Amino acid sequence: MSQLDWIVLIVTLTAIISFGLVKSRTTKSLEGYFLSNRSMPWYLVLLSIMGTQASAITFLSAPGQAYTDGMRFVQYYFGLPLAMVVLCITFVPRFNQLKVFTAYAFLEQRFGKPTRLFTSFLFLLSRGLSTGISIYAPSIIIASLLGWDIFWTNLVMGGLLIVYTVNGGAKAVAYTQKIQLFIIFAGMLMAGCMIVHLLPEGIGFNEALKVTGATGKLNVITTGFTPKGFDFKDKYNLISGTIGGFFLALSYFGTDQSQVGRYLTAKNNTESKMGLLMNGLIKVPMQFCILLIGALLFTFYSFQKAPIYFDLASKQKALQTSYQSQLQEKEKQFVTVQQQYQRYVQRFASEELHTEMYKDSIGQANTQLQTLRTEYKQLLQKALHQSDANDTNYIFLRFVVDFLPKGLVGLLIAIIFMAAWGSIAAALNSLASCTMIDFHMHFRKAPSLPSNTTMEQSAKDYRLSKWYTFAWGIFCIITAEFATGMGSLIEAVNILGSLFYGVILGIFLVGFYMKAIQGRAILIAAIIGEIIVIGTFVADKLSYIGIGFLWLNVVGTLSVVLLSFAVQLVLNTAKKVTA
């Protein structure tokens, strides 16, 4: 990075931390620290929800996803607006009516303490681990691209935000997320404009879309149907995105404290609902625009020499192994096909006539390039003994580092940090709130409800909550440091999340809609439901069945709902017989 980039990076990050500290002044009570005294307007709730969901990987991975697989990933978000509606009808009024601090407090009122503690524990475990990975995942990419030390990158990525998160709690998190999101959107817009600007003369936005479309990358809508019927293994299509995405979004926004904690900061029901509904309106076009940047990037590399593999550090390592000659041979073939492909693309973009002929040639050449890239990755995997050689996350930043002007590179790196901080800060705040409210206050001798405590106790709880936030920050950084060298951990944590989300959602849905179900029945149903989800996952891994991970959320939710009904019937019958 140039000196100017360093200045931009340091100034931007320092400004964010300072802003967070300035906005740290809050009431020294648990309600002030964790819920910002329930005083936030809807637009801050909206930005906080969006800032929490959009992690660094969102901005790194989505353009890369569009580059490699096209824009169909946007379908993953089609269920989100529907989930926002259900949340506003069911979850939000109930949470606000009960004045809960955490989502799991509702479960105690409905099913008893064991269900609350069990669900909150699951949240702490999965969110604590995944937040550590949220630090590690962007750190390893930045460290690899810029040659930074991963230990220090993890420390800066996870450490600096602790300063304002510990100090200011939910209020500082929300206010910094607002500024972070504005800078992120401005930076991404600039990056998108730069891609179009850097295209050859005569190739504008429309021509770029024409070329990208010819390669099949603008495949926003796919049905998932093949000549053999619906493909359940297909991750992103209209049906799995709408149904699976609906359950995933309902579970994430309705039962994950890192999100629930955001809309509980709203000053009333209306502001919570408006924040969520606006998220439902904005999220889909926002993801579409981020993916479009990736699709345009593909066009950009159709006129430039595109690397066969975007993680250059891993590539260099692989070239020092016995696979060197095979890798070089594959790259040579790639360059030859790419030159041919570029000739077709140039003719296709510049000619009005005979475009269909070139379109077919482009499609064929592109397929050949994809095959060569896949074969290259397989060789690289063998060379480095890695379980995964996916370079999707490197594509966008590789472009940033190689082609963007001085200053803008620093800003884009700062954006990655800020995107990471937005989601990590909210996660730390929610982890601390669950530890304090769900566990600490329940196992101590003093009153267990924040509203019943004395002024002195309230001040003590406030100080202790800051320590819990700090401790979780340290835990997540340590997790990130240990994650180094465990390439497949990111995938493992994602799978772990999808294994539990559906069951947790099922517990909440039964709590809201099935009044006859009691605590014992729901616990039994949740355990059996979890076994079914894990069984489905194992069956998929052993190739007995084929099912995309989004469907696990549906399986978990439906299992708990149906089983709780059946178990309650059995328990009622047994009770009658005994009586």
Place this chain on the structure above:
Amino acid sequence: MTMQQEKEQIPVFSSWRHWYVLVIVVLIGYLLFFTWFTKYFA
């Protein structure tokens, strides 16, 4: 309509139901646009 709903000041519309319909209609609008977009550039 519940007591709680009556107390709430709903922005723009007279009831939340209108907001929910708007979100669903906009989603359908997105789907139609994306279908056109996919077909046009395919």
